[in-house]
Amino acid sequence: MDFIFVGFIEAFSLLLGGDDQTWSAVAATIKASSGSMVASLILGVPLGFTLGYFDFPAKRQARLLVDTALALPTVFIGLVVYAFISKRGPLGEMGLLFTLPGIAIGQTILALPVVIALSATAVESMDRHLRTLLISLGANRRQLLLSSLWEVRYGVLAAGLTAYGRVMTEVGISMMVGGNIKWHTRTITTAIALETGKGMFATGIALGLVLIAIAFGVNVCLSFLRKK
Amino acid sequence: MRSEKQMVAKVCILLALTLMMVFPAMAADKVLMMATTTSTDNTGLLDDLAPHFTKATGIELKWTSVGTGKALKMGENCDVDVLLVHAPPAEKAYVEKGFGVNRREIMYNDFVIIGPDRDPAGIEGKNVVDALGAVRDKGAVFASRGDDSGTHKKELSLWKATGAAVPEKESWYVQTGQGMLATINIAAERNGYTMTDRGTYIKYADTMKGNPPLKVLVEQDEILLNQYSVLAINPQRCAKAKIDLATAFSDWLAGAEAQGLIRNFKLLGKPLFVPNAK
Numbered sequence: 001m002d003f004i005f006v007g008f009i010e011a012f013s014l015l016l017g018g019d020d021q022t023w024s025a026v027a028a029t030i031k032a033s034s035g036s037m038v039a040s041l042i043l044g045v046p047l048g049f050t051l052g053y054f055d056f057p058a059k060r061q062a063r064l065l066v067d068t069a070l071a072l073p074t075v076f077i078g079l080v081v082y083a084f085i086s087k088r089g090p091l092g093e094m095g096l097l098f099t100l101p102g103i104a105i106g107q108t109i110l111a112l113p114v115v116i117a118l119s120a121t122a123v124e125s126m127d128r129h130l131r132t133l134l135i136s137l138g139a140n141r142r143q144l145l146l147s148s149l150w151e152v153r154y155g156v157l158a159a160g161l162t163a164y165g166r167v168m169t170e171v172g173i174s175m176m177v178g179g180n181i182k183w184h185t186r187t188i189t190t191a192i193a194l195e196t197g198k199g200m201f202a203t204g205i206a207l208g209l210v211l212i213a214i215a216f217g218v219n220v221c222l223s224f225l226r227k228k
Numbered sequence: 229m230r231s232e233k234q235m236v237a238k239v240c241i242l243l244a245l246t247l248m249m250v251f252p253a254m255a256a257d258k259v260l261m262m263a264t265t266t267s268t269d270n271t272g273l274l275d276d277l278a279p280h281f282t283k284a285t286g287i288e289l290k291w292t293s294v295g296t297g298k299a300l301k302m303g304e305n306c307d308v309d310v311l312l313v314h315a316p317p318a319e320k321a322y323v324e325k326g327f328g329v330n331r332r333e334i335m336y337n338d339f340v341i342i343g344p345d346r347d348p349a350g351i352e353g354k355n356v357v358d359a360l361g362a363v364r365d366k367g368a369v370f371a372s373r374g375d376d377s378g379t380h381k382k383e384l385s386l387w388k389a390t391g392a393a394v395p396e397k398e399s400w401y402v403q404t405g406q407g408m409l410a411t412i413n414i415a416a417e418r419n420g421y422t423m424t425d426r427g428t429y430i431k432y433a434d435t436m437k438g439n440p441p442l443k444v445l446v447e448q449d450e451i452l453l454n455q456y457s458v459l460a461i462n463p464q465r466c467a468k469a470k471i472d473l474a475t476a477f478s479d480w481l482a483g484a485e486a487q488g489l490i491r492n493f494k495l496l497g498k499p500l501f502v503p504n505a506k
Contacts, residue, residue, distance in 0.1 A: 087306035087468060097307050098261065098292065179292030182275075197410040198270050199435055221240035 007205025014206050015213065021182070021191075022210060029187040030214070032100045032174070033167045036107035040163060043108075044115030045156055051116060052123030053148065063120070069113035074106075078176030081106040085177070098179045103187070106173035111163035118162060122155020123148070154226060161222060168215060188214075260473040262291040263302040264312040265378055266407040268456070269293035271427045271500055273493055277481075280489060285476050295377030295407075303327055303459070306466030310474040312481075314425075314456045315378035328459035329471075334481050335490050335501040336455045339382060340429060341446035342412070343368075343421035351421070352445045359446045360390050367400045369420025371411050374403025382454065383423045389451065416441045425454050427500035434495045456501070481505065 014022040051062060083089050085096040085105070096102035130151060134144050171189040178185030180194060188211045195204040268274050269291065278289045294302070296313040303311050304327050311328065313319060322328045341359055343351065349366040351359035363370050373380035387394045395401040402418065404411045408428040415422035422442075424432075433440045446452075458481055460474035480486050482505035490503040 087466065098290070181290050181292055184290060197407045199409050199413045199432065224236055
């Protein structure tokens with residue numbers, strides 16, 4: 001069982017010693033997850049707000065659909081994205097297979113339902129009196145919408161963080177779509193899968209700790225947004 | 229308080245920026261995409277060869293390591309330019325179907341059957357057919373790749389050589405669906421047998437600091453030869469397949485430099501592959 005302890009030590013030496021392979025995996029992870037987070041927030045927040053704020057026909061069905069999509073397995077998303085961007089697939093000409101943008105597309109599909117569902121919930125749980133108050137203060141439709149948006153900012157932040165957690169830690173999409181190519185599409189999670197497969201448990205644990213350290217860093221940064 | 233917050237914000241932004249900048253995309257204009265098997269990658273052979281290849285030809289080699297079955301499929305889907313695989317019958321069928329061209333033998337190693345020291349089925353020193361027969365009679369745990377890889381195809385052919393059916397549903401026959409090293413580890417955890425290419429076994433012994441719980445029990449049987457070949461993807465089927473780069477890679481692998489590198493690639497002082505390009 002000494003590989004657990006060795007893993008902790010190795011984690012520090014990998015991070016502090018500037019190990020090229022580790023930093024390349026860190027960079028791949030951050031690039032792919034940043035791309036997918038930007039895309040899923042830009043698409044997801046307006047959709048989530050719409051879903052939670054407005055009443056429209058088939059709203060319940062749309063909600064049901066989004067909630068079901070929360071359970072999409074990553075390997076399945078990976079498989080579907082692979083099928084689409086393979087040279088023989090409908091989007092094959094774009095050359096996205098085995099690239100970080102390809103991974104980001106898959107991760108966007110993974111993150112989108114989380115962002116939509118959680119921002120919709122945040123909007124729904126907003127204080128109902130706020131609307132009445134704002135109207136009584138003479139707010140017009142646009143002002144009403146903007147203040148409501150401002151009011152749910154923490155909920156949206158939480159939605160983003162939850163989605164980020166899923167995107168950072170997924171392995172199915174990165175493996176299927178990225179191909180775990182060294183120096184290019186090897187992310188931290190696919191590297192862990194590879195090292196574990198090779199029986200290098202200590203390195204796997206070390207990489208896992210590296211991933212947690214990044215997540216911690218991101219959360220520290222975002223917690224300052226919250227405190228203001 | 230305010231300045232402290234601002235400082236943290238600055239540090240965060242700075243960190244994000246440096247991470248973006250520090251890693252420029254390694255932009256070589258000539259990139260060859262290869263699908264290969266887990267054994268060439270897990271042993272570290274490709275890590276050893278790739279820089280020499282880039283130096284000699286200016287072509288950057290990118291590879292994804294999967295089972296031979298999936299590698300062939302990736303070629304069929306035109307997702308890669310070249311294959312380095314080890315399942316001769318499947319490769320020949322592949323060329324006949326027009327998916328691949330210019331199949332060329334590069335190197336070989338051999339398969340071995342490994343198992344726990346106390347050898348519950350008593351297979352040590354037997355030939356392959358007798359050894360697998362003994363495993364079957366005893367119902368000893370046997371870990372199989374079960375993933376349609378070259379190794380898996382080979383193992384299935386060995387079971388067929390015993391004259392009985394593949395023990396597909398027997399409780400002692402464990403199909404892992406994972407790579408070779410993962411499968412060896414599973415066999416070790418279950419105190420069972422498995423068949424592996426020698427290269428991966430030596431790598432395994434190396435990570436176990438030369439004292440692995442599983443030992444080589446059956447070897448040197450002619451039926452255990454493991455031939456690796458390189459195949460280019462047919463450009464007539466896949467218009468984007470880089471046949472010129474694939475040919476350059478194939479020529480380089482068969483040339484004196486690469487054959488020498490393969491011969492000298494050793495772990496624990498033992499060579500892992502024997503070059504045999506003609």
